[in-house]
Amino acid sequence: MKQVRSLIEKTIHILDNRIRNIRNEGAEEMNEPGQPLISIRDLRMKFENKYVLNGIDLEVYPGQIIGYIGPNGAGKSTTVKIMLGLVEGYDGEVRVLGQSPKDGAVDYKRRIGYVPEIAEMYDTLTAREYLTFIGELYGMTAEDAEWKGRRLLEQLGLGHALDTRIATYSKGMKQKVLITSSLLHNPDILFLDEPLSGLDANSVMVVKELLAILAANGKTIFYSSHIMEVVEKISSRIILLDGGRIVADGTFEELKDRSQEGSLEQIFNQLTGFNEHRAIAEQFVSIVQEV
Amino acid sequence: MKNYKSLLVLDRFRGLFEKAGVDYAVLRRILQVKLMMDARRVPSFMSKNRKHADRQEAKESNNFLGSLWIYGIFGAFSTPFILLGDNYIFQMSLLFGIFMFMTLTALISDFSSVLLDIRDRNILGTKPIDSRTISMAKTVHVFIYMLFLTGAIGIIPLVVGLLNHGVLFFAVFLLMLILMDLLVLVLTAMLYLAVLRFFDGEKLKDMINYVQIGFTIVITIGYQLLIRLFDFVNLDVAFQPKWWQAMIAPIWFGAPFEVLLKGSRDPLYIVFTLLGILVPILAIAIYIKLMPSLERNLQKLADPGERSGKGGGGWKRFLARLLPVGRQEKAFFRFAWTMIGHEREFKLKVYPTLGFSLIFPFIFIFTQLRDVGLKGLQGTKLYLFIYFCALLVPTIIMMLRYSGRHKAAWIYHTAPIAERSAIYRGTVLAALIRLVLPIYILESVTFVLLFGAAIIPDLIVFGLAITLYPVISFAYLSKALPFSEPFEVAQQSEGMRIIPLLLLLGVFGLVHLGATFVSYGVYIYGVILLILNTVTWRRAFSSSAVK
Numbered sequence: 049m050k051q052v053r054s055l056i057e058k059t060i061h062i063l064d065n066r067i068r069n070i071r072n073e074g075a076e077e078m079n080e081p082g083q084p085l086i087s088i089r090d091l092r093m094k095f096e097n098k099y100v101l102n103g104i105d106l107e108v109y110p111g112q113i114i115g116y117i118g119p120n121g122a123g124k125s126t127t128v129k130i131m132l133g134l135v136e137g138y139d140g141e142v143r144v145l146g147q148s149p150k151d152g153a154v155d156y157k158r159r160i161g162y163v164p165e166i167a168e169m170y171d172t173l174t175a176r177e178y179l180t181f182i183g184e185l186y187g188m189t190a191e192d193a194e195w196k197g198r199r200l201l202e203q204l205g206l207g208h209a210l211d212t213r214i215a216t217y218s219k220g221m222k223q224k225v226l227i228t229s230s231l232l233h234n235p236d237i238l239f240l241d242e243p244l245s246g247l248d249a250n251s252v253m254v255v256k257e258l259l260a261i262l263a264a265n266g267k268t269i270f271y272s273s274h275i276m277e278v279v280e281k282i283s284s285r286i287i288l289l290d291g292g293r294i295v296a297d298g299t300f301e302e303l304k305d306r307s308q309e310g311s312l313e314q315i316f317n318q319l320t321g322f323n324e325h326r327a328i329a330e331q332f333v334s335i336v337q338e339v
Numbered sequence: 340m341k342n343y344k345s346l347l348v349l350d351r352f353r354g355l356f357e358k359a360g361v362d363y364a365v366l367r368r369i370l371q372v373k374l375m376m377d378a379r380r381v382p383s384f385m386s387k388n389r390k391h392a393d394r395q396e397a398k399e400s401n402n403f404l405g406s407l408w409i410y411g412i413f414g415a416f417s418t419p420f421i422l423l424g425d426n427y428i429f430q431m432s433l434l435f436g437i438f439m440f441m442t443l444t445a446l447i448s449d450f451s452s453v454l455l456d457i458r459d460r461n462i463l464g465t466k467p468i469d470s471r472t473i474s475m476a477k478t479v480h481v482f483i484y485m486l487f488l489t490g491a492i493g494i495i496p497l498v499v500g501l502l503n504h505g506v507l508f509f510a511v512f513l514l515m516l517i518l519m520d521l522l523v524l525v526l527t528a529m530l531y532l533a534v535l536r537f538f539d540g541e542k543l544k545d546m547i548n549y550v551q552i553g554f555t556i557v558i559t560i561g562y563q564l565l566i567r568l569f570d571f572v573n574l575d576v577a578f579q580p581k582w583w584q585a586m587i588a589p590i591w592f593g594a595p596f597e598v599l600l601k602g603s604r605d606p607l608y609i610v611f612t613l614l615g616i617l618v619p620i621l622a623i624a625i626y627i628k629l630m631p632s633l634e635r636n637l638q639k640l641a642d643p644g645e646r647s648g649k650g651g652g653g654w655k656r657f658l659a660r661l662l663p664v665g666r667q668e669k670a671f672f673r674f675a676w677t678m679i680g681h682e683r684e685f686k687l688k689v690y691p692t693l694g695f696s697l698i699f700p701f702i703f704i705f706t707q708l709r710d711v712g713l714k715g716l717q718g719t720k721l722y723l724f725i726y727f728c729a730l731l732v733p734t735i736i737m738m739l740r741y742s743g744r745h746k747a748a749w750i751y752h753t754a755p756i757a758e759r760s761a762i763y764r765g766t767v768l769a770a771l772i773r774l775v776l777p778i779y780i781l782e783s784v785t786f787v788l789l790f791g792a793a794i795i796p797d798l799i800v801f802g803l804a805i806t807l808y809p810v811i812s813f814a815y816l817s818k819a820l821p822f823s824e825p826f827e828v829a830q831q832s833e834g835m836r837i838i839p840l841l842l843l844l845g846v847f848g849l850v851h852l853g854a855t856f857v858s859y860g861v862y863i864y865g866v867i868l869l870i871l872n873t874v875t876w877r878r879a880f881s882s883s884a885v886k
Contacts, residue, residue: 132465136635152631157467168461170372172379181372185365185466213379 091140102292113263115283116272122289161230165241167222171214186233200228219246238269280312362472369476407491414492432593474630515592518619525622535636552694591615671765692731699727722790726848733840736812740819741826748823760880766821803868810875
């Protein structure tokens with residue numbers, strides 16, 4: 049058992065390096081882009097007389113892992129929801145895979161996978177039933193979807209729970225099903241909103257690796273998260289959103305050069321103009337200890 | 340995967356759906372999954388308790404279908420309208436009036452959750468399915484249940500109609516029922532669409548609650564009025580069709596019986612008939628056009644509403660300060676007070692009873708009114724009908740243990756709460772003051788106006804009874820922590836457990852009636868109730884803290 053594991057780890061390690069190389073190549077290619085998969089021009093969105101998006105311009109090319117970050121309420125989810133056609137009534141131009149969600153087109157969704165922030169699923173279904181259903185919605189046959197879904201879940205160590213209702217799953221198990229359901233149909237673009245939430249350390253490694261390999265294979269990944277360490281490590285391009293505007297866009301190195309800070313977390317703090325964390329923490333503790 | 344019979348029937352209309360631009364294969368698949376999920380709603384929770392039982396297909400039974408028999412009984416009650424004679428326009432319009440009310444209420448209380456499901460948006464909306472198919476799936480899903488519901492209500496009247504008035508009658512009846520269902524469904528959806536367009540999601544959710552109260556009251560009164568109508572009106576009186584009757588939808592469905600069965604050629608009847616056939620079809624057509632817009636507006640439900648409840652709860656804090664109870668009781672009083680106000684499903688279950696409680700005392704007095712007249716009320720003992728306004732107490736107490744967020748109940752176990760009785764006492768107090776007290780005050784004031792100030796001592800004694808009643812209900816019913824169980828486990832049989840409590844309420848009333856015949860009887864009764872109150876409020880909760 050142990051041998052097998054070390055063998056696997058070695059393989060992963062080798063793969064890892066290879067992927068990193070490929071990814072770097074991919075990053076260089078970025079400089080001479082072909083056709084963008086996603087292009088957003090002057091995107092504005094208003095909720096109840098308040099602008100949550102104030103003119104977003106963005107082009108995304110194949111093979112990029114985009115870390116899409118920003119403080120709460122910066123407009124991250126809204127952007128993603130607009131691209132998926134969940135939120136309408138925006139101003140500006142949005143084209144995903146050549147189609148605009150505004151036209152009511154749905155074909156482009158065939159090539160998109162989505163992991164929402166809140167694990168919303170039909171949880172009275174079993175994982176097998178859920179994955180089969182989702183696969184079918186993406187146009188797969190029931191047999192293909194089930195066969196593929198089963199093998200994928202087995203890879204994530206959920207083979208034993210295939211016929212258990214999702215409602216009884218732990219948070220991490222649900223997350224694995226969500227991730228699997230977003231990949232069943234082999235999409236070209238992945239929208240991931242906190243995809244690692246609830247996963248244990250080992251699964252986190254698997255998923256991070258998985259994303260790297262997918263990107264190396266030319267998939268585009270749109271990754272929103274609040275965990276800066278992860279974003280820093282896996283992203284080939286980082287987009288920082290604040291107050292409905294893009295305040296930074298580039299590789300981690302570029303961002304570092306620009307702001308002269310060491311970690312993405314610090315860059316984040318600097319660019320969003322937040323520097324009183326120490327003071328707030330002290331204040332907080334002093335209130336805690338009042339009693 | 341189960342192949343549901345309703346889907347096999349649906350298959351016959353495949354062509355129709357495809358003509359409307361719906362991807363039938365996907366539609367069918369979504370419906371299949373939805374029906375399967377409905378069937379599982381309850382067992383999924385139960386299987387959690389039984390180890391490994393969830394591995395096997397737990398017994399799947401649709402809760403809704405199991406409760407259809409109640410509607411069957413309602414239907415049976417309305418059968419006399421068919422038998423009364425052959426003044427079809429009159430009888431059938433009334434019948435359709437009743438049916439429309441029943442289906443409309445059922446739709447609003449039971450199926451709003453389906454129409455307003457926002458999970459669908461995240462799960463289905465992100466898939467390559469056009470919005471028309473998604474909304475159609477939703478509509479058909481609700482419509483399948485409506486057909487079951489109408490089937491249950493209509494089965495006995497249909498059979499009676501077939502035996503009494505023949506095949507043609509039966510056919511017209513059936514067709515009109517289906518058209519009525521379509522109309523009712525579209526009306527509800529349009530109402531939601533309108534509310535969603537102009538207000539935010541929170542408003543809509545509140546509206547549903549108020550609509551429910553309104554409906555229960557309207558239906559109860561409507562029923563009473565209908566019955567009264569038949570006392571006075573001679574059924575043979577010729578019904579005069581007038582143009583303004585075109586505004587009354589049930590007439591549309593009654594008119595075809597006159598035209599097709601009696602051969603009436605009155606142009607107005609023909610117009611009504613055409614309305615009955617064309618309006619539902621037209622409505623469905625418009626609805627299909629508008630449905631994507633409803634779906635889009637549904638997103639509002641997902642967005643956090645702009646609740647301006649700044650601080651708020653002045654009453655809550657004020658009352659909590661006044662109450663002669665400990666600190667933990669006060670904490671739970673405030674907590675339960677807020678929960679009762681916010682817990683959507685709690686309100687959905689309780690508010691209809693609230694409507695009944697408000698209206699019932701008056702209904703009974705109204706029944707007697709014809710004999711004594713408004714002036715004659717004073718001096719009678721009819722005011723004792725006020726006991727009916729405590730009808731809602733057992734339901735409230737029963738529902739207090741459920742919550743849509745039952746899992747948050749871990750807080751009871753991790754917080755250092757020494758005495759569970761504090762939880763119970765605070766919660767029951769909050770329910771009593773927030774839900775029962777306003778009704779009590781409202782009814783008392785009205786009753787004093789009707790019966791004169793002489794009944795004030797009686798009303799105070801009733802007040803003592805109504806404070807005792809929740810404690811007894813609590814001790815008898817639930818010993819579970821408040822807001823700690825999912826609504827799905829609320830079983831039909833629970834409703835049956837209430838019946839002894841309702842009888843007890845009758846006993847309270849009867850003892851009161853008896854006491855009025857003894858001099859100072861009411862005062863003695865009052866003192867006894869007062870003593871019982873002090874004892875039970877002190878004891879009942881701690882002894883019940885077993886779990």
